[in-house]
Amino acid sequence: MNLAFDLLLIAALLWSAGRALTTPDLFRAVVLFIVFGLLMALAWARLDAPDIALAEAAIGAGLTGALLLDALGHLRGPVRRKSGLIAPSTVMSSEGAGPPAFPTYFLNGLAIVLAVALGLALAGALLLLPEPAISLPREVAAAMDASGVAHPVTAVLLNFRGYDTLLEVAVLWLALLGVLAVAGGRAPGRAPVTPRSARASLKVPRLLARVLAPLALLVAGYLLWAGAHQPGGAFQAGAVLAAAAVLLNLAGLLPGGATPRWVLRAGLGFGLLVFLAVAAAVMGQGVLLQYPPAWAGALIMLIETGLTLSIGLTLAGLFLALSGASRQ
Amino acid sequence: MLDPLPWLILLPLFWATLAFVRGPGRGGRLAVAGLLLQLALAGGLARQVAGEGERVYAVGGWGAPLGIDLAVDGLSAVMLLLAQAVALPLAVYARAYYAAHEEGARYFWPLAGALLAAMNALFLAADVFNLYVTLELLGLAAVGLVAASGGAGPVTAALRYLMATLLGSGAYLLGVALLYGAYGSVSLSILAPLLGADAPLAVFLAAALMLLGLMLKTALFPFHFWLPPAHGGAPAPVSALLSALVVKASFYLILRLWLDLFAPLATVAAAQLLGLLGAAAILWGSLMALAQTRLKMLVAYSTVAQIGYLFLLFPLATDTGSVASASAIQGGVMQALSHGLAKAAMFAAAGTVILSLGRDDIARLGGVSSRLPLTLFTFALAGVTLMGLPPSGGFTAKWLLMSSAMHSGQWGWVVVMILGGLLAAAYVFKVLRQAFLPVEAGTQFKPVPRLLEWPAFLLALASLLLGLRAGEVLGLLGAG
């Protein structure tokens, strides 16, 4: 029974991903990709990874989908300059759309053959893979009581491999920096003016946004608190917060904009600063990110709260910076 | 006193975040102060390694398989010194440069801080998945810096650069996934002893994927297509940072993986292939540089060429006896150091010329020798290192590589190196010749602040002094 479910789900995953990359119509490609993201959440549920299913659902369905759909409105139409990665025109001449030096189909064919060969080689390699020498789950279980939390994934994320998470929060903050630098480069465009007729259709989403936004806040708080002993945590909570902000923006209740004032900048940097401060403070009596066992749980909760706020603001900022700066 | 190892990562993140919170365009003084402290820390760390040898730092106190380890040995200490030594003068240069370009400076300092934090974290990391996160942090920071000026050219170049670096990171990540599947750990110190020549197919695939991903990020020929528009189109301080440091980080990673993790899998055939690609990069990059009409594109293609020298060390160091391989590795690292310093100086000098002249086509550089003597001298000094003339660091590097080639009887690489040196001379003198022509009618030279010319000169001088003090640096390299 499980096998039937897995095989059907994998077939759906491969179908939706394949169609998303091959269908000529861009809107259908984005829809198929969002379907792929949601099917991935089901796959993570099947792989006993509820934390990832939560993150994939909140980030895949909520944010990536909204970002892509919002961008779709601006990116339709033919591509003027051939910006293919290894498309012949870029390999031979550095100025973009020069005449392709040798026929494109030769290169496309080569790329497809290479991709298929890679896929087959990977499949073969995976099937012949021996059992791993080290079993990390045993190590995690052994060290769980000293980690300060009850849920293994949160323990790995915030304590055992907390340094990865510190750098990853910096990556997210950095992406927003890049988006602000690019999108905010000029005066933000007028807020998207919705014609009177469309405004009538905004009444319903406004009602929904007013109901769902506080509920999303509640769910985010629940996920943050739950992270200590069951799947949840800062990323999923932050993503739900950001999804609420996206809904408010879509309903016209929250303005976009790519030039945050200092209060918002402080909020955006807050999570990273808290993490850095805790990482540095604990060095007083130990190594980087070595929480004193008695305080581990409290410190992790403090960091997670700061992260939820900053990740929520940053993920929302990624959407709002783009939607606010769009010229209608 | 501060333990240099963790603070080299935390410090740049601190001042980058503070610069962001203080608002667009702010953070210049903060950055220079931070970098001064970082240079001191890097020096302290180098002395520690020279004294006590390699040092492992278990983050969170958990130790190898469970937690993440940071490790510093001679190679990483040297690269850390290079990163801080190039970044400090460039920070001073950038403050003067952006005094004239208000628009471009909006988020330069937070992005540059994040870039440096990523560099330091990468040089110190000893965990393959942690290396993936640092590579991603480095890639996004570099793309952000290229695109920050917002012009049409840089944005297109940044998008292509981002796609190339994401393809590289994806391949690297799949390699990490295969390694974890095969051995159950991602820590270098745990994986290295487990990996033997009899490794399963998946490990060979992982090695190929990881190295291919990193070659894409190092812009080794034929994956160099994204570098010239990105480094050529970006503002001068950004191009200097990228050409001098960012491509070196992924090269350092290839060297680290080739020497430590994948040593048993490293076949002579693969090494020869890397050598051939390096040779092709030298010839192709130099020829394209010679053909360029715009100054910064010439310097960008020169980067593509000089990266080729770095990859010559692989055929010279694989199964060629301990003496030849040691000298080849020292030559490669010395080339990375001297090129880092010289290329930063050259891009900075080019930036000064363009800022003063208002245009960047090589044919109309007349009068630069009389109006901007120090900048032209800096450009020439940096050219000396690129050409590999004594007593510059470039000469020491090429000499070590050549002696290794002669020792192991691979004469082909010697010919390539000599050809590369001649071509480098060609494109450097092409610029110098134009600069000595009389001033073109009707061109005004905007006055240039001193703080713009002296940091570039300092960098060029350092690339020269590196040649004279090579013994000390190579000693540190051997220590770890």
Added chain:
Amino acid sequence: MSAGLLYALAGAALFAFGVAGLILRSHPLRKILAFNVMGSGAFLVLVGLGQRDGTADPVPQAMVLTGIVVSIAATALALALARRQREHGNDKEERDA
């Protein structure tokens, strides 16, 4: 053929799809979709291989959480660049027209 290995094989196929898509397609939005598919494939291989014996392994799951946040960051930056590139294209068109 445990569930973990099955999903790892699916991940390998998705990775191949993603790489082919990233190289072949020229529209920036399609490259972004391809990059995300490639990332999901790599994550499936990472978790799938870690759980070939059926027991949930928290370490690759934490790594994939980190990876998902990294890929949304990269996707957002790529979208911002693509939109800015299109706006420059439109400006050039208005100037040419």
Added chain:
Amino acid sequence: MTMDLSALNQLLAVFLLANLVLALWRVTRGPTPADRLLAALLFGTTGVALLLLLAHAGGGMALVDVALVFALLAAITGTAFSLRAWRREEDDERP
């Protein structure tokens, strides 16, 4: 029939997944762009039901939280679909 409840949940989960895939195929093939918007609806109902069944078929109560997030976010993707992606006229030349 000695079928206990969790086996029934598992069986229904497979049945719902088949339903979902069939419906998704039809929706994404649908002629007008409006049909494709229905995909968001599908996940709001079938996806949530599927997760609830999996949760009670041994997948663990955490999947109920995932279903909660699914339901919460189904509205967002659907709203984003209809409000933002579908503003340009040329969508209709190919109904």
Added chain:
Amino acid sequence: MSGLDWLSAIFLLVGAAFFLAGTVGLLRFPDVYTRLHALAKADNLGLGCIVIGLLFQADSLAAALKLVLVWLLALAASATVSFLVAHRAWRRGIAPWRADEPGIRRHDES
């Protein structure tokens, strides 16, 4: 299987039947408006029955209430999105299907 389990099984099967009805409706109906009926009505009812069926299996009141909350949320989302889709389809000029003129027509042209 105790009495409660039978009750739960019955509700689950009824719910599945409604989902089947929704999918068949989606496949058979000719235009977007009718398909909205299939999806919005049948599937939500199916979800409701499944939630009720699972209520019997819930081990605590909190878990049961959470299930009901999920259902209410799904209803709210489904209602909003159905309205928006139908509204946008009409604004875009897609005419409802008519037996005498099958095929996709525009109502603002005729």
